[in-house]
Amino acid sequence: MNKISLTIVVLAILVSCQKKKEEAVYSSMDMISEAPMVSKEMKIDEIAQDDHANNPEIDTNDEEYASLIENPFELTKSQPVSTFSIDVDNASYSNIRRMINEGQAVDKNAVRIEEMVNYFKYDYPQPQNNHPFSINTEYSDSPWNPNHKLLKIGLQGKNVPMNNLPSSNIVFLIDTSGSMNEDNKLPLLKESLKVLLNQLRPQDKVGIVAYAGSAGVVLPSTSASDKNKILEAFEKLEAGGSTAGGEGIELAYKLAKESFIKGGNNRVVLATDGDFNVGTSSVANLETLIEEKRKTGIFLTCLGYGMGNYKDDKMETLANKGNGNYAYIDNLQEANKFLGKEFAGNIYTIAKDVKVQIEFNPKFVKSYRLIGYENRKLRNEDFVNDKIDAGELGSGHTVTALYEIIPVNVDSEFLPNEGKLKYSSNTSSKGFGDELATVKFRYKKPDGEKSTEISQIVKNSSSGISSASPDFKFATSVAWFGLVLRDSKLIKNKNLNAIENLAGEGKNRDEEGYRSEFMKLIQSYKATRK
Template identity: 75%
Template sequence: MENNQDIDKRFNDASKLSEEPAVFPGFDNVWAKVEEQLDKKEEKKRILPVWFPYGIAASLMIGLGAFYFITKDKTHESSEPLIVKNRTETHSEKNSVRATDSIVRSKIEKEIEASELSQKLPDLAYEDAKVPKDRGRVAAAQKNDEIFALKRSDYSTDEYYIKKKDQTVISAPQIKRKQWDDTTTTKSIEEVVVTSLMATKKNAAQSSASSTIQPNYIASNSNVSQALAGRVAGIQIQAYGSQRRNRNAMANKPGTPNIGYLNNNNPIVIRGMKSLDSTNEPLIVVNGKVEGRNYFSTLNPEKIESMEVVKGAGASALYGSRGVNGVIVVKTKRLSRKEKRRMEKMEQTINQYKPNPVSDNEGYDEFVENPFELTKNQPLSTFSIDVDNAAYSNIRRMINNGQAVDKNAVRIEEMINYFKYTYPQPKNNDPFSVNTEYSDAPWNPDHKLLKIGLQGKNIAMDKLPASNFVFLIDVSGSMDSPNKLPLLKSSFKVLLDQLRPQDKVGIVVYAGSAGMVLTPTSAQEKEKIMLALDNLQAGGSTAGGAGIELAYKLAQENFIKGGNNRVVIATDGDFNVGASSTSNVQALIEEKRKSGVFLTCLGFGMGNYKDNMLETLADKGNGNYAYIDNLQEANKFLGKEFAGSMYAIAKDVKIQVEFNPKYVSSYRLIGYENRKLKNEDFTNDKIDAGELGSGHTVTALYEIIPAGTKSEFLPNDSSLKYTRTESSGDFGSELATVKFRYKKPDGDASKEISQVVGNASGKLSSASSDFKFASSVAWFGLVLRKSDLIRKKDFSEIENLARQGKANDTEGYRSEFVRLIESYKAISK
């Protein structure tokens, strides 16, 4: 017991003596093994506290030192007291103990000192008494690269650990002090460090797959702008001219890696977005918080888990006008609880407005564009008017979502008639005025364009008859989407704001079956109607046919004689129970229109949207058709244009144009492919046609090949043996005669009016703004349909013509069309 106490006392006394050179045999080998084990742990990316490996090393050295002291002389006899043996020894053992403990203490003190210094100066490149001249440049480069170096020294080596800010540790090979002193005289510090880093397999994996890293571009290699360029869909990094010159200069240097030369000042632009203010920089959001460009540029790309581009309605829903140039949403790998909550809330909003690609599950009827007709063989052209505008808003949805436009979704007449034109009001008792204009065709310069426009009579709201509305609402499972049933409810509330106390509203819904939710109720009880709407929920299959039957039954039971009786159906058009095919629904709606009840179709949603079903319903059911892609469109169709959309002033309106072969060699009707009628149907009052609403405008365009004009699109002339095709007389300068037939909303007999068009053509530059704008819309539609009957297809020319026709754009719809051309031009490249 006494011997043991004496040993402890001797050990403590020895540790208090002054440090002497280490004489512990094999100590270097032991330390090397410790270092080897630590390096293996670091290569596995295991993050340990700074003091942990050194604590282990210190413990091992203390234990080995004590063990060595006790067992140094293995030849002594076990019965001989160790304390006696030690008293007769020289001071060599004491020196060994002192050296061992001195080394342990020295290393621990140095590590504590280095740790404290690294916390105070996180961007310090090296901690050494000998600071090379280029230390400042290294520190700056490493700061930009978000890398800093920590140096740990013992008696024989300088070892460097390169540590990313995400705590990933990369161990560099050891650099002998002599090697360091030699190399720093001819090489920069960066080259020494990078050379040592490149020697390890670990760092090779961290070097962005580059075979060589040039020291001068270390900072650029981890710049977030480089990480974005070409890797995130929808983002464009604009490089400055000087950077492009540098890039070209370096391109011819052998071994130069393709690591990018983008700096923190490169503008980031979201493709397909047109700036509405002086800048086009997007809003940058990191972990649910709006951050500045400087913060974003210094963000370590390795910390980024995901990045998403949000624009259009999604960006507006998140940040309103601040998101006008789009939003870049960045999510890092490690989030706090607060950041997680913010990101979950953001992701919910983004998912509501996330675009779905136009899929094969959307339904569009194929059709062939109208061909050119030889006037001498077919001088008559007959068609039904069309006041639908669903095609335009549907195409707008596709373009704004960056989707390919289905050519069969492009109905040019609906695109043209989406916009209002400044035609004069009718002067007589006729329900509409007739207006024509004749000028050059912009897409085929040798051709002409005839514009025919109708202007419906404006009737004041207090003069409109009482209304009997039945809302037929699809609440099937397919409507369970933010841009369907929720948007539908908001849209109907816009409609309710236009109604008067004498107007009535009933609500019928359908899913697996049909049912009545609200009996016809005065619009004065708005809260009751809105409550019925708010309680609707989506689920089940889609029995559209049963819903139509019940809605018309309710409308007929509450029919107002001389009033406005109308079913308003809101759906994505996906009927799958009962009468579900287009032909079956067509037969059903043709039967129901005999009741005198009109029909308005409102389309919602995407992905499974059935445009062909809703177009059939509107065309065959004395109705009109609009596609609601956002609340602004609902406000336009159901709010601002409420009277024209919901109150018909004429029905079964037909147009027949007879061309004079003296001036017209050939012609074709632009659009209206689904509205063409047989020539004999013009005077047949049993044939259904389109309806014209209060204040509504209808526009049609004919492309004409003038007589004597050589055109590649002129049809081949077939000589007839028995039929005379010459002009039957001299009609002066008459180009054509336009005839119209219509019925009153509650009438069965049609009335005809006519108007002569003169052969007086002006240049396109002197045409009216309405002519220029309507022709630009038609031109855009022809390009979207990939028409084979036009020569010029340049979007810039279309945009320029549309800008010339922007006059009287009080609501901004024409300006929106110009931006739509710009967006499509950007995404179609």
């Protein structure tokens, strides 16, 4: 066979293959053409999704994370005040755990250190006054930078007994789009919501809105005592279609408003992989929509599911802007933790718009930086502005933050350059004794609009890390691991064995086993780096 004949044969085969492929596509479209409210574009998308599911070798990672730039050191004499919003989310930790356990590379933008630290509970005392939380501080050595110090600030939310909690009006907003058609998405989502349902009481109400292509009410507001009816509605949910996220959010808030309980716990629980691609889909538009909805007095909980196309950036935006919290559910164990054992803290808010402002004394602090909370920082003037949104604290919740400090007598390679100023003069700090810093907090009651301020002084009396509390050691080890995962340029010691050892010293009672699991996670990560 000559070259010309061979070329003709090859072209004929290619044309035949293409024709068969087109016939298959249009045949598939004809098979589902009778389905209501489904566009041809949507059908082609679904066929592509089916091909993608049947050919895992062409699988690509299309997860999205907002870019983070770690907080720099600040010179105390130039900027003695630092302000931020609390963060009770813990999605980052369980998401990172999934990546490491799956043997994947950890996206450094998926690492939000404050969410890693706050995944764990700490042994802080209950508040002894009328405020909804207690304030706890501890000052000791930094294990990753010689001669640096760490200041740990911890809040402990008041434990409110379940029988004293207000009635709940909960609307589940469930993503049933084609992208949710995987075992670790819609099936796991259904099992997760059953866990939450088991925590509800007869006086609580449940509604269900689903969205895919278009949004609709699956279950009107129903007493939680009618569990069979609610479970039946869950079981009928199936994945298919594109994702009308904005329309679903509008409808869920509308349903929650119609069943609003004055003085109650009114909340939308959004469960999705975050892959909004129809309607109000951009992060900016979703942010505007959710900021508008939070004015209704309805809180938001976001539950993230899945991998491969998970949209963390959108999920976090919704939670941050909607008076809400955010968790990533990677398995049923995590669902039992967040929606079962820690249900009250994650669903019942006892203080909203909680802000922290700390002023460092330049007599003792040459420079400082906040570890994590990069997207929770506030302008200093925002602290007293009650119009500025901040984080929510739930019943029994703990919140922990760490500041790394360069003392005045330490020369560090991480000190920012100090420019000479002609007109500025430092206020004398000699009259404040051994005060290292003053920490102030502002919060509002869940249904209030005016904030209350409380404060506490931190003394300049630190001990070596060997004599620090177990909680200090463990929280520090978690932050340290996060800094390594983020490839921080502001730490010298990146020894994983040292991190694991410190975590072991802080393991303490570990009744739930979460701290032991963290130590195993470090071991798994070490194994991937050999």
